Amino acid sequence: MRLQLGDTGYLLPSMPGFTIEQRENLITNKSPEGNVAAWRAVQNRRLPAYGLDAALRVTRPPRWRRAVFLDVSPQTVGLVVDEVQLLPRAETVISPFTPLGLPPTRLGHLFSGAWITGQRAILVFEPKALIAYLQSLGEE
Amino acid sequence: MKKPAPGPRLHSLELPLDGVTLLVPSAAVAEVINPQATMAPVPFSQPWLKGVIGWRTLAVPVISFETLVGAPTPVNTATGKIVIFYPLSGRSDWEFYAMFATAEPRPQLLTRSEPVVTEAEMPDLPYIAAGLKVDGRLMLIPDVEALKKVFYPA
Numbered sequence: 001m002r003l004q005l006g007d008t009g010y011l012l013p014s015m016p017g018f019t020i021e022q023r024e025n026l027i028t029n030k031s032p033e034g035n036v037a038a039w040r041a042v043q044n045r046r047l048p049a050y051g052l053d054a055a056l057r058v059t060r061p062p063r064w065r066r067a068v069f070l071d072v073s074p075q076t077v078g079l080v081v082d083e084v085q086l087l088p089r090a091e092t093v094i095s096p097f098t099p100l101g102l103p104p105t106r107l108g109h110l111f112s113g114a115w116i117t118g119q120r121a122i123l124v125f126e127p128k129a130l131i132a133y134l135q136s137l138g139e140e
Numbered sequence: 141m142k143k144p145a146p147g148p149r150l151h152s153l154e155l156p157l158d159g160v161t162l163l164v165p166s167a168a169v170a171e172v173i174n175p176q177a178t179m180a181p182v183p184f185s186q187p188w189l190k191g192v193i194g195w196r197t198l199a200v201p202v203i204s205f206e207t208l209v210g211a212p213t214p215v216n217t218a219t220g221k222i223v224i225f226y227p228l229s230g231r232s233d234w235e236f237y238a239m240f241a242t243a244e245p246r247p248q249l250l251t252r253s254e255p256v257v258t259e260a261e262m263p264d265l266p267y268i269a270a271g272l273k274v275d276g277r278l279m280l281i282p283d284v285e286a287l288k289k290v291f292y293p294a
Contacts, residue, residue, distance in 0.1 A: 056183040097199035101186035114199035120178040
């Protein structure tokens with residue numbers, strides 16, 4: 001799926017468990033404090049969704065419309081996005097790509113491929129590293 | 141300066157960077173292209189990794205050698221060139237990488253009579269294996285093994 005974060009699009013490969021929620025179905029964090037942009041209420045739990053800018057820094061995106069929740073252990077995490085688009089597999093040929101240099105997370109680099117369209121490269125998240133990054137953000 | 145023994149000629153490219161000039165074998169360079177406005181930044185990457193471009197269906201990381209060696213990053217990279225290198229030895233065949241140059245690389249035909257720069261004459265820069273004086277100008281040869289270690293840390 002293609003995730004729009006600010007002025008930049010990223011791809012997230014298909015995963016066994018994910019949910020896309022509309023903004024109106026979520027509890028928006030009205031406090032200016034904290035990293036969480038919104039929560040999804042599930043039974044007696046609140047699952048956090050974070051807002052990231054194009055550089056993947058925590059932010060409160062003003063125009064987010066949906067959140068993608070990734071159902072993973074130990075805790076489901078979400079990412080609020082301006083737009084999300086499910087792409088047919090046949091339309092996206094992913095080239096392998098590993099960023100040079102030391103990886104920024106303990107699970108490695110945040111990207112494992114890129115979708116090349118002409119001279120433009122759209123980076124493809126490595127799901128485990130992205131999830132580890134989101135889970136590391138916490139509530140504060 | 142030592143004078144090496146004469147031998148076969150070596151086709152090389154002189155890569156003008158900001159403040160230094162690199163000398164690389166022509167065979168290491170796949171293509172020289174114009175800078176692309178579509179270069180995608182790579183979040184949380186090393187400061188010397190300036191982004192990734194699409195080239196012949198491949199994703200190619202673009203580095204600033206100046207930033208890598210601790211020199212100031214050139215302010216304007218839009219007026220120079222992007223030099224695309226073949227993958228380093230032992231790496232996968234898709235692992236091309238690229239480097240900013242401040243101008244079009246120039247061919248140099250080395251005769252192996254060019255004086256090797258002594259240690260005292262070498263600038264104090266990492267990732268440099270040796271230096272040559274070509275037409276009286278200092279040209280630095282990158283240390284590809286050191287580059288491999290910093291590009292692909294275990």
